[in-house]
Amino acid sequence: MNIFSKLFGTICLSVILCSSIQANLILNGSFEDKGTVSPSSATWQIYASIPSWDNTRGIEIWNGGFIVPAYHGNNVLELNAHSSDISSAYSIFQFLSTAVGQQYELTFAGRKRQSNSDERFSVSVGDLAVSVINQAHGNWNEYSYTFTAVRTSS
Structure with a gap:
């Protein structure tokens, strides 16, 4: 399964995944x-x-300090990357080596833009x-979820 499949909204994030055994x-x-890519x-x-x-649909990276400070490091990811195609969800993902049946903790931070509307996105990995x-x-909000790997690649 993919991490951060079908991400919606305008939110910036940093991601860390860990278990008690693995970093x-x-x-x-x-x-x-x-x-x-040449620095811009x-x-x-x-x-x-x-x-x-x-x-x-491409990955939009904001350089440090542009509109919001990064949660960690100097860059943030803008999830509503500019595209004329708004009919499909924007997704970013990584495939991870996991052990079937092993529990892992997914933690990340997100921050919505200055607006009155709620920002929504979906996260999927393992059985989560x-x-x-x-x-x-x-402000940055921290999110933490536990999932169990159902494949050797999550």
């Missing part, structure tokens, strides 16, 4: 490594791909499928 399984969880002086940029992450509604704005 962080997520690679490039703070989106600091943008690959070999722009405050944000859409990348076709960045190391360790797959996506469905959850819709998250982020109502508060102005």
Whole structure:
């Protein structure tokens, strides 16, 4: 299964995945490594791909301090990456090596834009499928979920 399948809304996040046995399984969880693309002086940029992450419509990275401070490191991921195709959900994901039956903890931080509307996104991994509604704005919110691996690749 994919992590962060069908992400909706305008929220920025950092991701860490761990279990009591293994340390962080997520690679490039703070989106600091943008690959070999020339650095941009722009405050944000859409990348076709960045190391360790797959996506469905490009990955929009905001450089440190643009509108909001990063939760960890210097960059944030904008989940409503600019696209004229709003008919399908935007997704980012990684495949992780997991042990069937092993429990893992998925933790991440999200922050919604300054607006009155709720921001929604879905997270799926292992036996976990959850819709998250982020109502508060102005601060980073921490989320934590436990899942059991159902395959050797989650």
